[in-house]
Amino acid sequence: MTVRIVVAAMAALGSFATIAAPAAAGALRIEGAYVPAPPPGAPAALYATLRNHGERPVTVVGAEVDGFADAMLHASVHADGVVRMSHAGAITVLPGKTSVLEPHGDHLMLMGPQRLLNTGATVSGRFTLEGGGTVPFEAVVVAPGGAAGGRGDAGS
Amino acid sequence: MTRRGLRQRAAALAFTAVLAGAACAAAACAGPAAAQNVRGVVLDEPVPIAPFALRDHAGAPFALEHLRGRWSLVFLGYTHCPDVCPFTLANLEAVRAELSQLMAPDALPQIVFLAVDPERDSPLLADYVAHFGIDFIGITGASDEIASLSASLDGFYRLEKDRLDDTAYLVAHTAAVAVVDPDGAVVAKISPPFAPFPTAAWLNRLIREGPAS
Numbered sequence: 001m002t003v004r005i006v007v008a009a010m011a012a013l014g015s016f017a018t019i020a021a022p023a024a025a026g027a028l029r030i031e032g033a034y035v036p037a038p039p040p041g042a043p044a045a046l047y048a049t050l051r052n053h054g055e056r057p058v059t060v061v062g063a064e065v066d067g068f069a070d071a072m073l074h075a076s077v078h079a080d081g082v083v084r085m086s087h088a089g090a091i092t093v094l095p096g097k098t099s100v101l102e103p104h105g106d107h108l109m110l111m112g113p114q115r116l117l118n119t120g121a122t123v124s125g126r127f128t129l130e131g132g133g134t135v136p137f138e139a140v141v142v143a144p145g146g147a148a149g150g151r152g153d154a155g156s
Numbered sequence: 157m158t159r160r161g162l163r164q165r166a167a168a169l170a171f172t173a174v175l176a177g178a179a180c181a182a183a184a185c186a187g188p189a190a191a192q193n194v195r196g197v198v199l200d201e202p203v204p205i206a207p208f209a210l211r212d213h214a215g216a217p218f219a220l221e222h223l224r225g226r227w228s229l230v231f232l233g234y235t236h237c238p239d240v241c242p243f244t245l246a247n248l249e250a251v252r253a254e255l256s257q258l259m260a261p262d263a264l265p266q267i268v269f270l271a272v273d274p275e276r277d278s279p280l281l282a283d284y285v286a287h288f289g290i291d292f293i294g295i296t297g298a299s300d301e302i303a304s305l306s307a308s309l310d311g312f313y314r315l316e317k318d319r320l321d322d323t324a325y326l327v328a329h330t331a332a333v334a335v336v337d338p339d340g341a342v343v344a345k346i347s348p349p350f351a352p353f354p355t356a357a358w359l360n361r362l363i364r365e366g367p368a369s
Contacts, residue, residue: 036242039287041280045238076239081347082312083240084328103243104349110238111324144288145246 025133027054028093033139035110036146037119044068044117046108046125046139047101047146052093058129059092065125069112076104085109090130103146117141194358195347198367202341205308208301210270213282213294220340227265227363228336229346232311234273234327235280244348245269245288247355248333252289254356263363265335270305271296272313273327309334309342335362343367 033048046065052058063071073088088106093099101107110123117123121141126134205220212218223230229248233241248267255264269285271277274296277284285294296302306313313329335344344362346355 036246037287038238038242039235039280039284042235042242042284042287043238045242074239078331081330081332082328083331084316085237085239085326104240107239143246144242145250146243 025129025135027052027056027095028058028060028127028129028135029053030127030135030137033123033137034142034146035117035123035139036144037117037141038110038113040116041113044110044113045074045103046071046110046123047103048108048137048139050091050093050099050101050127052095052097055095057092057094059090059131060127060135061090061130062128063108063125064128064134065108065110065123067114067117067123068110069114070110071125072109072111073106074109075106078104119143194350194354196335196344196355196358196362197347198344198362199342202337202339202343202367203308203310204339204341205336206304208305208308210295210297210301210305213285218293218295223268223336224340225338226263227338228268229265229359230268230270230309230334230336232270232272232306232309232313232330234271234313234329235277235284236273237327237329240331240348242288244331244333245285245292247348247350247352249289249292250352251350251355251359252291254352255360258356258360259363265359265363267292269294270302270309270311272302272306272329273315274299274302276323306330310345335359337367 029051031049031051033046035044035046038044050060060073062073065071073091074085075088076083076085083104091099091106099106119141123139123141124136125139126136128134205223207220210218229251231241231244231248233244235241252264252267267289269292271281271284271294277294277296281294281296285292309330311330311334313327315325315327317325332345332347334342335346337343344367
């Protein structure tokens with residue numbers, strides 16, 4: 001009874017999320033983030049591995065990326081030879097698992113570039129988590145086609 | 157109906173190609189239908205492209221005659237596509253680089269990007285194609301001409317505008333690359349993602365020996 005009252009009071013004060021968020025944010029690691037250099041004025045895609053080191057699911061609901069007007073979680077879906085993108089509302093990473101943002105799959109679409117991105121540059125941003133909290137990341141800009149020049153063989 | 161027929165035929169051929177690939181894997185044969193890591197489909201007969209009138213990224217006319225006299229790899233997409241289109245175009249540049257080791261420069265296929273979203277594509281197209289390959293050709297134009305060439309390629313696209321003033325819309329489109337012969341006919345398709353080296357080897361054999369090999 002006492003616990004329930006305390007939780008209710010915290011939620012009412014809006015402080016529950018701020019207590020829960022740091023734990024979730026600390027559990028999520030962003031590994032190997034990269035952005036293939038986009039053509040001038042065109043949107044870009046960010047790819048990375050999201051790894052949950054925590055004991056509870058972590059749900060990414062969006063992102064802010066410096067140097068871009070907007071960023072949105074998207075999924076490229078192939079069906080019957082046609083590819084279409086859809087807005088991915090959220091990506092949940094289960095405890096001890098990873099979720100991979102990769103070409104032809106889930107990715108973070110970066111829209112409204114405010115500067116040219118050349119190979120070797122760095123892009124900074126933050127993933128936004130359900131319930132509040134953010135996870136910062138830095139992504140390296142790589143040559144068109146993906147990281148390390150071998151990505152073209154990765155999907156086969 | 158024609159399109160559906162072609163698609164079904166292509167699907168059947170794809171299945172055949174997979175079977176042939178499995179059978180040939182042990183024997184290490186390397187014919188077009190058997191190439192490893194290549195999701196290529198050779199059509200059972202070339203499909204001629206109907207006349208069309210578009211413009212290239214420099215503003216010059218680009219018509220059926222520009223697809224004749226040499227091989228072409230034609231990919232359909234749009235410049236506001238952040239994932240599949242850049243990845244495919246970068247792959248095509250890697251394939252072209254591999255092919256340049258295998259054949260004379262004047263025999264190399266031209267790489268053509270059919271931009272299906274002219275309102276947003278036209279201002280960006282020249283920089284867009286040059287970003288991926290200095291010799292890449294971007295083409296676009298009137299929507300009915302784009303639709304005509306797309307249909308000849310057995311392609312599909314749809315601008316997914318929610319409303320007329322929507323500027324952040326997405327575009328669904330065919331993912332495959334059409335292989336066009338020097339007569340201006342589609343002879344094969346390649347589905348991404350494709351590994352540059354085996355795809356180049358597959359195309360090299362297709363170009364040298366023809367679709368029937």
